[in-house]
Amino acid sequence: MKITGAILAGGKSSRMKFNKALAVISGEPVFKIILDKFQLNFDETITISNEPEIYRDFGAVIYSDIYPGLGPVAGIHSALFNARYDRVFVMGCDMPFMNMELVSFLSDHLQDYDCVVPMLDNKLQPLSALYSKSCLPVLTGCLENDKLKLIRIFEELNHLVIPEMQLAQFGDPREIFMNVNDQTALVLAQQIAGRYL
Numbered sequence: 001m002k003i004t005g006a007i008l009a010g011g012k013s014s015r016m017k018f019n020k021a022l023a024v025i026s027g028e029p030v031f032k033i034i035l036d037k038f039q040l041n042f043d044e045t046i047t048i049s050n051e052p053e054i055y056r057d058f059g060a061v062i063y064s065d066i067y068p069g070l071g072p073v074a075g076i077h078s079a080l081f082n083a084r085y086d087r088v089f090v091m092g093c094d095m096p097f098m099n100m101e102l103v104s105f106l107s108d109h110l111q112d113y114d115c116v117v118p119m120l121d122n123k124l125q126p127l128s129a130l131y132s133k134s135c136l137p138v139l140t141g142c143l144e145n146d147k148l149k150l151i152r153i154f155e156e157l158n159h160l161v162i163p164e165m166q167l168a169q170f171g172d173p174r175e176i177f178m179n180v181n182d183q184t185a186l187v188l189a190q191q192i193a194g195r196y197l
């Protein structure tokens with residue numbers, strides 16, 4: 001089954017105080033690290049951002065939000081809408097250490113579900129989850145009805161949760177799922193990058 005990898009890069013980076021996708025780890029912007037990994041592993045890679053000029057120079061294929069200004073639910077919606085393939089791995093632009101075998105594992109479990117979503121620290125991880133295009137009507141409904149909290153999409157989606165115990169076979173979930181979204185996380189990511197990049 002072919003998979004589209006979608007990088008969401010339409011946020012405000014208010015915690016980092018500069019565009020976190022451009023934070024440098026091991027000499028490269030986090031966005032470039034993710035883009036390279038996605039292009040190597042997925043059948044198609046797309047980036048969802050309303051600022052295409054930032055990412056075009058990296059050679060990214062960019063689509064904007066169809067519902068601009070509504071946050072990450074709109075980013076996932078645009079990713080699924082624009083993806084060439086039915087299966088879409090959607091990830092934030094601040095996760096340099098995602099494990100691609102883990103993504104294959106999520107994909108292997110999609111058959112009977114609209115999406116497969118990891119759970120870490122008792123929280124679903126919608127921004128590192130595998131979605132089918134069958135999610136689109138639910139996402140459109142959420143956006144049209146002002147239901148913009150990411151976690152609420154799962155009230156209506158037929159989803160499979162992958163518990164932390166199963167994620168651990170791919171490495172330390174706290175590192176694999178690390179969000180480099182503030183200065184503290186950036187320093188930590190720079191310290192452990194050698195093990196991943």
Ligand SMILES: Nc1nc2c(ncn2[C@@H]2O[C@H](COP(=O)(O)OP(=O)(O)OP(=O)(O)O)[C@@H](O)[C@H]2O)c(=O)[nH]1
Nearest residue numbers: 008009010011012013014015048071072075092093
């Ligand atoms: N396409 C798109 N992506 C978004 C949008 N809002 C957030 N994202 C992305 O979703 C991921 C998670 O976003 P957050 O970390 O919760 O928010 P953020 O605005 O990027 O950062 P903070 O302002 O620090 O919360 C990041 O990769 C963002 O770039 C949006 O409106 N559209």
